[in-house]
Amino acid sequence: MSHVTSAVRTPLVTGGKTYADVTEDISRQVEGSPTREWTIAFTISVIVLLYGTACVFWTWWEGLGVWGLNKTVGWAWDITNFVWWVGIGHAGTLISAILLLFRQKWRTAVNRAAEAMTIFAVLCAASFILMHMGRPWLAYWALPLPNTFGSLWVNFKSPLVWDVFAISTYFTVSLVFWYMGLLPDLATIRDRARSKVSRYIYGAFSLGWNGSAKTWARYEYMSLILAGLSTPLVLSVHTIVSMDFATSVIPGWHTTIFPPYFVAGAIFSGFAMVQNLMLIIRVVFKLEDYITVEHIESMNKVITLTGSIVGVAYLTEFFIAWYSGVEFESYAFINRATGPYWWAYAAMMTCNVISPQLFWSRTIRRSIVWTFVLSVIVNIGMWFERFVIIVTSLHRDYLPSSWAMFHPTLFDISDYIFSFGLFFTLFLLFAKFLPVVNMAEVKAIIKSSSEKLPVSVSGVAKGERVTNPTFNKDAE
Amino acid sequence: MSDVTGNGKFLVGIYDDDDVVLKAVRDVKDAGVRIHEVYTPFPIHGLDIALGHPRSRLGIAAFLFALSGTSTALLLTAYMESFDWPMIVGGKDSYSIIVYVPIIFELTVLFCALGMVGTFIVSNGLGPTVKPLMYDLRTTDNKFAMAIDMSKNNLGEGDVERILKNSGAAEVNVKQF
Numbered sequence: 001m002s003h004v005t006s007a008v009r010t011p012l013v014t015g016g017k018t019y020a021d022v023t024e025d026i027s028r029q030v031e032g033s034p035t036r037e038w039t040i041a042f043t044i045s046v047i048v049l050l051y052g053t054a055c056v057f058w059t060w061w062e063g064l065g066v067w068g069l070n071k072t073v074g075w076a077w078d079i080t081n082f083v084w085w086v087g088i089g090h091a092g093t094l095i096s097a098i099l100l101l102f103r104q105k106w107r108t109a110v111n112r113a114a115e116a117m118t119i120f121a122v123l124c125a126a127s128f129i130l131m132h133m134g135r136p137w138l139a140y141w142a143l144p145l146p147n148t149f150g151s152l153w154v155n156f157k158s159p160l161v162w163d164v165f166a167i168s169t170y171f172t173v174s175l176v177f178w179y180m181g182l183l184p185d186l187a188t189i190r191d192r193a194r195s196k197v198s199r200y201i202y203g204a205f206s207l208g209w210n211g212s213a214k215t216w217a218r219y220e221y222m223s224l225i226l227a228g229l230s231t232p233l234v235l236s237v238h239t240i241v242s243m244d245f246a247t248s249v250i251p252g253w254h255t256t257i258f259p260p261y262f263v264a265g266a267i268f269s270g271f272a273m274v275q276n277l278m279l280i281i282r283v284v285f286k287l288e289d290y291i292t293v294e295h296i297e298s299m300n301k302v303i304t305l306t307g308s309i310v311g312v313a314y315l316t317e318f319f320i321a322w323y324s325g326v327e328f329e330s331y332a333f334i335n336r337a338t339g340p341y342w343w344a345y346a347a348m349m350t351c352n353v354i355s356p357q358l359f360w361s362r363t364i365r366r367s368i369v370w371t372f373v374l375s376v377i378v379n380i381g382m383w384f385e386r387f388v389i390i391v392t393s394l395h396r397d398y399l400p401s402s403w404a405m406f407h408p409t410l411f412d413i414s415d416y417i418f419s420f421g422l423f424f425t426l427f428l429l430f431a432k433f434l435p436v437v438n439m440a441e442v443k444a445i446i447k448s449s450s451e452k453l454p455v456s457v458s459g460v461a462k463g464e465r466v467t468n469p470t471f472n473k474d475a476e
Numbered sequence: 477m478s479d480v481t482g483n484g485k486f487l488v489g490i491y492d493d494d495d496v497v498l499k500a501v502r503d504v505k506d507a508g509v510r511i512h513e514v515y516t517p518f519p520i521h522g523l524d525i526a527l528g529h530p531r532s533r534l535g536i537a538a539f540l541f542a543l544s545g546t547s548t549a550l551l552l553t554a555y556m557e558s559f560d561w562p563m564i565v566g567g568k569d570s571y572s573i574i575v576y577v578p579i580i581f582e583l584t585v586l587f588c589a590l591g592m593v594g595t596f597i598v599s600n601g602l603g604p605t606v607k608p609l610m611y612d613l614r615t616t617d618n619k620f621a622m623a624i625d626m627s628k629n630n631l632g633e634g635d636v637e638r639i640l641k642n643s644g645a646a647e648v649n650v651k652q653f
Contacts, residue, residue, distance in 0.1 A: 188616040212514070
């Protein structure tokens with residue numbers, strides 16, 4: 001609109017879409033009956049979720065002894081999965097908040113789904129916190145409630161308590177940000193609804209939105225402040241998660257590099273997950289004109305940047321372990337690379353350091369198949385990163401007589417599978433019942449960033465009452 | 477939303493393009509018509525200024541909510557850790573503001589975000605049971621509607637309709653609430 005976009009910029013919306021096309025293309029999957037692909041995917045997810053739920057209940061019923069934990073390795077897959085899922089969530093907030101502050105228009109096509117991913121990923125992460133407590137009915141002990149069981153309050157000096165505050169604030173603010181972004185689009189669906197039931201449901205959730213100029217002005221103001229709040233918030237969350245480790249005295253954890261290194265890794269893995277979800281969504285929902293190769297390339301650039309930061313962090317850690325002269329620290333790192341868990345370290349190094357560097361090639365960066373495969377590899381690598389940090393640092397501690405190995409049991413694996421069931425069930429419900437692309441935001445950028453066709457975006461043929469038929473203002 | 481007064485009769489000009497409606501606001505105002513409000517499917521920058529809406533004060537509300545979050549966190553940690561049951565952990569003072577920075581930051585953000593969004597919802601009269609006054613259902617899709625409250629204008633219906641048409645309205649409808 002009022003923004004001037006260079007003529008050499010490649011369009012963000014292709015196919016000469018009008019405002020009405022945007023509404024139609026994106027509302028279609030919400031209004032139609034579920035497709036076969038969706039039904040099959042949803043059924044599988046629910047089955048996985050049910051199996052996982054049964055296993056989680058068994059874990060709680062029997063106790064954490066069903067996991068492979070031992071006296072030496074007290075954190076393993078539980079916290080690995082927790083950190084992995086929280087990290088994945090970071091991409092959504094980065095896209096919705098940081099890229100809003102940087103005025104990156106390409107975020108409009110992916111922010112809705114990425115934020116949904118954030119919310120579901122944080123839920124999955126929280127489920128591991130509940131699981132690793134062993135007695136989830138006592139989870140409220142982590143809150144600063146008047147303690148009637150003893151005389152103490154929670155220890156506010158503990159990073160674990162900071163984490164409770166960080167994760168719950170992050171979840172709440174992300175949910176609110178996402179829901180506020182949904183209001184205009186829910187109103188669009190409400191006004192198009194044919195059946196009474198959907199008009200009622202979408203009407204209730206759209207909170208009576210009417211799109212008046214005054215509401216929009218306040219709305220934009222609020223979005224800006226929410227983005228300003230979410231930006232430091234998202235950086236704080238993984239910083240605090242990293243402090244769960246960094247404030248301890250375990251060699252391999254006790255490093256000041258952890259906060260920036262964790263945040264970069266989080267964004268790295270999050271974008272890889274966004275790529276995987278988006279590449280599927282754009283094909284299944286026929287949204288190739290909205291989520292274009294440009295979008296995929298932009299996200300791959302973020303993956304390359306954050307992947308490189310992670311790579312530098314790995315090398316720095318190794319260097320400092322030697323340079324510090326602390327023999328425990330040096331041993332922890334030599335043991336990581338050459339000890340019994342060398343394969344996990346090798347997997348981490350290959351997946352996270354080498355694979356994102358392939359994106360320096362434009363052909364690979366713009367290839368859908370390469371992007372999908374490399375994104376899966378990045379997420380595998382980031383899981384191994386957390387496994388390496390947690391298990392290899394713990395399994396050989398100060399006392400060689402207590403050295404041990406960690407062997408995952410069926411329940412370690414099944415409880416991880418549970419989180420996939422939960423994530424995909426929620427994500428598929430979102431994809432079916434809510435618009436996966438932010439219609440209002442795409443409409444707002446379409447004039448400046450759309451493929452130039454000789455029909456105006458309002459759908460009126462050239463020359464009829466429209467002052468600006470090519471909608472390329474700067475060219476005039 | 478109780479923004480309807482008088483007989484509740486409105487003339488609604490429907491526009492096809494955001495740039496046209498933005499220009500039309502000035503033209504219609506210049507012609508001496510009082511505009512009730514403009515309804516659009518997406519935000520149009522400058523429209524609120526053209527309509528003469530005052531600048532939003534949400535920022536002030538957000539700041540005050542943020543302050544309340546900060547002070548809550550300060551009081552909470554001070555009371556629990558230093559006053560009610562002083563604890564020395566890790567050799568740190570029972571009140572050490574540095575270790576409470578994460579808590580203070582998180583509560584500031586939480587109070588600010590929830591308070592501001594709550595203010596937004598209340599100030600716009602939004603809510604799950606609110607039935608919106610829709611001047612035209614297409615304004616959440618691809619049309620832009622300018623509503624003129626006839627009870628607040630001295631001009632006749634024909635004159636207003638002519639002014640709206642001249643400003644670029646594709647159609648002019650009558651809406652009674």
